Amino acid sequence: MKLTIERAALLKSLNHVQSVVERRNTIPILSNVKIEGANGRLSLNATDMDLDIVEAVPAEVAQPGATTAPAHTLYEIIRKLPEGSQVEIEQSGDDSQLVLRSGRSRFTLASLPVTDYPVMSGGELPYSFVLGADDLKGLIDKTRFAISSEETRYYLNGIYLHAASSDGVPVLRAVATDGHRLARVEVPLPEGAPGMPGVIVPRKTVAELRKLLDETSVDVTISLSETKIRFAFDDAVMTSKLIDGTFPDYERVIPADNDKVLEVDCKSLSQAVDRVSAISTEKSRAIKLSVDKGGLTLSASSPENGSAVEELEASYEAGPMEIGFNSRYLMDILAQIEGDAARFAMADAASPTVVREVTDSSAVYVLMPMRV
Known part of the structure; x- marks a missing residue:
């Protein structure tokens, strides 16, 4: 040569x-x-x-x-x-x-x-469909922060990609969870994807694929079987084994009847959480949200650092309540919301909270509360 x-x-x-x-x-x-x-x-x-x-x-x-x-x-x-x-x-x-x-x-x-040199590219991949690079980037970016790094629960160490139905409309859905937070994002189901098996794409594959997608805007051809997945675009072909495990029934942890609804400016909330959390302890990163009609108060305290309080304007009509969150997990979710406002649907201080973008229903985030 x-x-x-x-x-x-x-x-x-x-x-x-x-x-x-x-x-x-x-x-x-x-x-x-x-x-x-x-x-x-x-x-x-x-x-x-x-x-x-x-x-x-x-x-x-x-x-x-x-x-x-x-x-x-x-x-x-x-x-x-x-x-x-x-x-x-x-x-x-x-x-x-x-x-x-x-x-x-x-x-x-x-x-x-x-x-x-080992050859990995063999084997039949019976399901194949084409997805726009931007759609694939969106599925990855809005879910990968919630991938678990806990090796014992290996079936959570990736993004669960599967065909589903949303209000009767077929969708391709990506889900990731680490038990503390959950991200569920969907795009219209591409031609060729109906009937595909639900697959768990490993964390490393997700990271390497995302790096490649940074430099392209072309359509990506995705081929898969129950054990392998292949992404082909431009002059690159990436083939990966899939995680051999069963992803949990995530629908059960998404509450449907949370009736206390808070709407708040996403950027203002994220910045306020960042400021107030400077006080919280490194281990728990706990922050408290106190909501009442017309307003939201963020607070954090620790024996070593003292306390912090910040008030924000917000839309809220239900009775007053207090709920605690891990500030880093909350900021991770707020970072995915592209619109101006975030909507929190809450039940009580011990139940999971659902977070959505006000103008976009394709992404749903669930955050488990903390005792504060």
């Missing part, structure tokens, strides 16, 4: 694929990225056996071929080369080394046989 490629193009693709590679690996080949040159393109492939990404970029291929090289080392070298430079990549005759030249620099990297 022998090819020449622009540094900027190679760096962009390497940045995408190398982040999949774990820093510590017991299997040496998994520390490497597979490099393949053919038909005027360079293809890069990285995997951790659960997540696999392939990305292709244009290159001048003088001699087709394939090899592997240490992913993070290669990325660091390309990152430190001068902007605008050309990179020449050549495979040694016995395929034990990769020689990289750019300007007056020359690097020799150890290679491992390409035949040892």
